[in-house]
Amino acid sequence: MKDIITKALLDYNSAFSKEEIAFGLKYFEEKEFKSKDLISKAGEISNYLFFAEKSITRCFYLDSEGTEQTLWMKPEQTFITEYKSFVAQDSSQFSLQFYEDTKVWFISRERLLQLYKESQNWALFGIYLTEKVHINLIDVFVSLLSNDATRNYQYIEYMFPRFIQVAPLKDIASMLQVSQVTLSRIRAGKQSKK
Numbered sequence: 594m595k596d597i598i599t600k601a602l603l604d605y606n607s608a609f610s611k612e613e614i615a616f617g618l619k620y621f622e623e624k625e626f627k628s629k630d631l632i633s634k635a636g637e638i639s640n641y642l643f644f645a646e647k648s649i650t651r652c653f654y655l656d657s658e659g660t661e662q663t664l665w666m667k668p669e670q671t672f673i674t675e676y677k678s679f680v681a682q683d684s685s686q687f688s689l690q691f692y693e694d695t696k697v698w699f700i701s702r703e704r705l706l707q708l709y710k711e712s713q714n715w716a717l718f719g720i721y722l723t724e725k726v727h728i729n730l731i732d733v734f735v736s737l738l739s740n741d742a743t744r745n746y747q748y749i750e751y752m753f754p755r756f757i758q759v760a761p762l763k764d765i766a767s768m769l770q771v772s773q774v775t776l777s778r779i780r781a782g783k784q785s786k787k
Contacts, residue, residue: 594623594646594696594698595618597646597670598618598621598644598698599614599618601644601670601671601672602614602617602718605672605718605721605722605725606714606717606718606721608714608717609714609718610714613712613714613715616711616712617708617712617715618698620700620704620705620707620708621698621699621700622698622699622700623696623697623698624696624697624699625694625695625696625697626645626648626691626694626695626696626697627691627694628648628691628692628693628694629690629691629692630690630691631688631689631690632650632689632690632691632697632699633674633675633678633685633687633688633689634685634688635654635655635684635685635686635687635688636684636685637684637685638678638682638683638684638685639674639675639676639678639679639685639689640679640701640702640703641674641679641699641700641701641702642672642673642674642679642699642700642702642705643672643673643674643689643697643698643699644670644671644672644673644697644698644699645669645670645671645673645691645695645696645697646669646670646695646696646697647669647693647694647695647696648669648691648692648693648694648695649666649667649668649669649691649692649693649755649756649759649760650666650667650671650673650689650690650691650692651663651665651666651667651689651690651692651760651764651768652664652665652666652667652675652687652688652689653687653688653690653764653767654686654687654688661764661767662767663760663764663765663767663768664687664768665733665768666753666756666760666764666768668753668755668756669695669755672722673689674689675687675689676726679702682702692759692760693759705719736748737769737770742769742770742771742775742776742779743779743782745769746765746769746776746779746780749765749769762776762777
């Protein structure tokens with residue numbers, strides 16, 4: 594697991610030395626989570642940045658009828674948190690949940706800010722992480738607006754095939770803002786073309 598998170602950190606900031614990474618990882622904690630565990634709850638402040646070894650993570654909220662609506666999913670080995678709550682230190686509107694059992698490295702906001710003060714390369718990691726989150730949000734927003742549900746499903750199928758293998762159909766449909774029936778038709782149409 595240490596090698597996996599080290600590689601991820603270097604992907605964000607290739608200037609990290611082994612010593613800087615080892616120094617920073619001392620601030621992280623490790624924990625085993627079970628499938629369906631909530632790691633951040635709506636109504637609470639999201640105080641941790643997480644890195645899951647094996648599980649896809651989903652962000653969801655309850656709509657006015659009390660139905661879970663999936664906002665986004667992230668693949669395993671990705672740094673995740675509910676960023677608005679994490680940065681602003683306000684109560685979150687969303688919950689984060691793992692789909693699978695996984696080992697997780699996580700760091701509190703307080704300790705991460707301390708790392709930023711003590712290490713320029715850790716501070717750069719924070720900047721690069723924020724930039725990547727921003728770019729990903731723009732990409733998702735543009736994709737959802739410019740593509741129809743079929744193209745968005747095909748994108749997920751191509752780029753994130755594990756989402757389809759692991760996540761329930763209702764969660765993928767919710768993320769694509771279509772009904773389960775519509776998504777079933779999209780999938781059936783795609784299968785019949787093969």
